[in-house]
Amino acid sequence: MKKRQLQEILGFNLLRVCMVLVLLTLAFILYDIISKGAGKISWEFLTAMPRNGMKEGGILPAIVGTVLVTVITAILSIPFGMGAAIYLNEYAKDNNLTRLIRMSIRNLSGVPSIVYGLFGVILFVQAMNIGTCVLSAGLTLGLMTLPWTITASEEALKNVPNSFREGALALGATKWQAIRTNVLPYAISGMLTGTILGLSRAAGETAPILFTGAAFYLPFLPRSLFDQFMALPYHLYIMSTQHHAITQVRPIAYGTALVLITAVFAMNLFATILRYRLRKTKME
């Protein structure tokens, strides 16, 4: 009895220490970025072009570039991801082929992002001859987020009780009617939540856009989808590792980091709010 109690207390506190360590690390990173980057944030920093070899000025092209690329990613991954999820969960027969497809999708979400970058170069930049540009980068990121979107959407669809489908079918609904009127309305916020989380991850990725369209230094905004662009994560990478005056531009790097994580946090927050609303209207 005594020993068991001791074990209990010991084990419990060990877990507590683990959690505290993780939280401390996170807090430290946040503190570091905010304390060093907050001073840099100003209206000018957000809205001006970089000047003087990126040593001065703002990061507007990087913000615009990241937004544009993320929009393209969304345009690719939302309809295709949701469509694939609906097919897999609602239409595909539960056989070995379906299982293989599902397993492949799960595995794809674990493929390193640099591999997607290379694949993007080969497929979009070279084979389809789109060139290094916003579109190629967006499509590459879209491909990368698809497995996430599909998996999250499928989970959301699985959470809709089967009785909703059967109930609708029994009333003479066609399969698509049942899905459209009695499944999707209850799965859509869950599907969107997963998708947005995927997008927020894409927005912070450097490797896939490295070869497919991101530019080192462009003091103007892309005029079309076929232009190169600056992006926040890539800009951050350059400012902290590639710039010839690294110590001098360090504050700009911190400012960029702060903008990037704020954007990503904002997207995650949005996803969380969506999920909360889903729970509130949840059935049963």
Next chain:
Amino acid sequence: MQRHFDEELKELNQEILKMGILAEESIQRSVEALKNRDKKMAEAVINEDARVDQLELDIDEKCIDLIARYQPIAGDLRFIAIGMKLNAELERIADIAVDIAQRVLEIADKPQLKPLIDIPKLTTIAQNMVKMSVDAFLKKDVKLAKEVILSDSDADQLRNLIQRELIEDYMAKDGSTAHRAIQYLLVARFLERICDHATNIAEDVIYMVHAEVVRHHPEKL
């Protein structure tokens, strides 16, 4: 709450009522035949017993069916169980009426022994008791049932009176009247038996309503 089982019970009620009416009619007509020395009517009573028998089977089947299908409990169960017993008692009463009718066939051709006064009186008592006991069942009326039980002693007294008269005034004085006197004696005894059956019904009704056993416990009345 409304139960469609209640409709079924109502139907059973109706059939038992019908059974009671048939039994009662048989008594009345058999004694009528005795009074009027009417062989035709006596035969009719005997023949029509088949109807009562059929109805008895129908009611039994209905009760079994209701028990099997509705698994009645408490008041419903007592109603159906007592309904079955009532059914048997009423059938027995109708059989006794047939017995009376058969006595009529025995003596109809022989000269009248005496004018009938007390036997019709006993008949009225018996008929009333049957009617009241069935009514008590249908209306779940304990007061009425108790009345039936109490009037049983009237029937016993009247039968004793008839018996004594027949033995002392006829059989003891003139042996040639014995055959006819015995028939009347039997009729009186039959009528008294009908009253006993009615009393049984009344006792069952009290059990049905209050779940209280008064049979073999006269002090509880």
Next chain:
Amino acid sequence: MENAKIKALDFNFYYGAHHVLKNVSAEVIANKVTGIIGPSGCGKSTFLRSINRMNDVISDVKVEGKILLDGKNIYDPEMDVVDIRRQVGMVFQKSNPFPKSIFDNVAYGLRINGIKDKYFIQERVEKSLKDAALWGEVKDRLQKNAFELSGGQQQRLCIARTLAVEPEILLMDEPASALDPTATLKIEELIHQLKSKYTIIIVTHNMQQAARISDYTAFFMLGELVEYDLTSMIFTNPSKKITEDYITGRFG
């Protein structure tokens, strides 16, 4: 038998290698309640779900034989399964209202069938709720979410929803198994009232329930229809010993 609404002819059902229903032949009489009883896994639910082809949803199934609905084989490739399901309504074991308002639940079947006339929908919703003996309890809160209703009310709502599309046949898969005794009695009374308009087939684990509400009773075991007769016969004088053993609780 007189006036057969549904006829199963040598109906066989396979789920993968599993032979679930074996040569089932039976006639279901119009405007009567037919109860289906039998131990778990005897195929009674499968048989029920074969009548509106709800089993089509599952993969890896095979069907042999026929089920005739008004003389037409519902497994004929030319039959439209959607039409069949409009004609053959189904109420499930667990009440499954949709997370919509009470009104929208009942209107659902009408709307998916393309009815847009608001006035018509309103009338039909009211009528269906009345027929399902629920109108009085919900008429002041039709716009409230269906999940606010009690279990028994939810199940009656599901019945109303099914009635709204005016089927001819009502299939009920243990409609009261998740309800308390009072709610169960209400459903049973409702079934008794509905049989004047509908042909009702009800699967139940509860033998007493089958005895109470059905006019005919079918006893299934191991995928076979063992005995099928008037309920009063099955429950007082079954012709097969195995039926008697089952209904008296000697096994199963």
